Amino acid sequence: MIAGLLSNFRNTIILSVVLALVMVFAYSTSPHGVDASFFQAVFRWMHTFFGILWIGLLYYFNFVQIRVMPAIPAELKPAVSKHIAPEALFWFRWAALATWIMGLVLAFNRGHGYAIEAITMGLAGGYDPALDKGFTLIGIGMWLATIMFINVWGVIWPNQKIALGIKEADADTKAKAAKTAMQFSRINTLLSLPMLTAMTMNQTLFG
DSSP states (O other): OHHHHHTOHHHHHHHHHHHHHHHHHHHHTSTTOSSHHHHHHHHHHHHHHHHHHHHHHHHIIIIIIHHHGGGSOTTTHHHIIIIIHHHHHHHHHHHHHHHHHHHHHHHHHTOHHHHHHHHTTTOTTOOOHHHHHHHHHHHHHHHHHHHHHHHIIIIIHHHHHHHTTSSOOOHHHHHHHHHHHHHHHHHHHHHHHHHHHHHHHHHHHHO
16 A cells, blocks of 8 residues: 555655644644744745755756766657656746745744845844844844746746747857856855855844
8 A cells, every 4th residue: 555655756745744744743742833933834834845946956057967967868868858848847847936935934934024124134123233143143144035036937947948848049149048048057056055055044143
């Protein structure tokens, strides 16, 4: 039974979500109850999940696919470009959108003032290094993530549609689009580690 369940991706994910929701319910019975901090925890969970999906696929493209593609025999490359890449890009771009939205939801759930201070990197209402450094660092992370999100939807996906033949174009245009998509994917890879540093360290050190 278990083997049959795990052989079906959809059923596996459904069961995982159900188990996660059981855990969410268990946390709702904590001393906090279902208050603002509980919803903040839920939003952080969702933000983290979508972020892992997004950045995981970014790393798949850069650590694996882009590097290995030149070594794949020409007759096998269509299997990647026609089947694997479009599917990966579907989850990649929508995970990017969901991550970005849930990040904003999480910031504003902590309070309008917190969100504005983070977005302005602590500059709203004047800057005090002793009080605003945490906002500066998380703000840098938020803006790096925003640049990465814009790159996904504004540059990488439009050019990948051309490079993969989803949108018709001549050979030269496809080659140029593939190069542009790769370059901006590398830009996102470059920005990902400082962005993740802000996202993971800020909560522990500044709350």
